[in-house]
Amino acid sequence: MKTFKVYVDTSVFGGVFDDEFKNGSRSFFDLVRAGRFELQISDVCRKEIAGAPEDVRAFFDSVIAYLEVVPIDERVLQLRDAYVSAGVVGKRWLDDASHVAAAVVSGSELIVSWNFRHIVHFEKIRHYNQVNTRMGYREIEIRSPLEVLDYEDEEAV
Secondary structure (H helix, E strand, C coil): CCCEEEEECHHHHHHCCCCCCHHHHHHHHHHHHCCCEEEEEEHHHHHHHHCCCHHHHHHHHHCHHHEEEECCCHHHHHHHHHHHHCCCCCHHHHHHHHHHHHHHHHCCCEEECCCCCCCCCHHHHHHHHHHHHHCCCCCCEEECHHHHCCCCCCCCC
16 A cells, blocks of 8 residues: 655644534544654644644644654745746635645645635635646645545446
């Protein structure tokens, strides 16, 4: 089974304790512990986690051994700013754009998020990828945790 390099934003950690998202988040992190995904986060995620409730911070600490931290360097900032200049997100949502830029610059194969407003949205994904291509980066897949879980398919070919 292939291991995927996956960038995870803060919403997936918080989702572990949210009634609507806990099953998907917990199942996702079970796959992480099983070696299915190599996780990446950025300092933006660490900053957001620092302000999260104690249970979220404790859970984050419990999976820290599975995380690689992507630095927010000049390339990430340039790509983030290109998203804002292109109108993909407004300046108010710089952290969301930073998550996407960090994932793209670091070579993640996939972003996993519960942020349906600014990240996991079909129009936003298309626009992020247009900017990525224009800036010389490859396109990236963006999905919710539910979309990356393993399901039994009795009729799989």
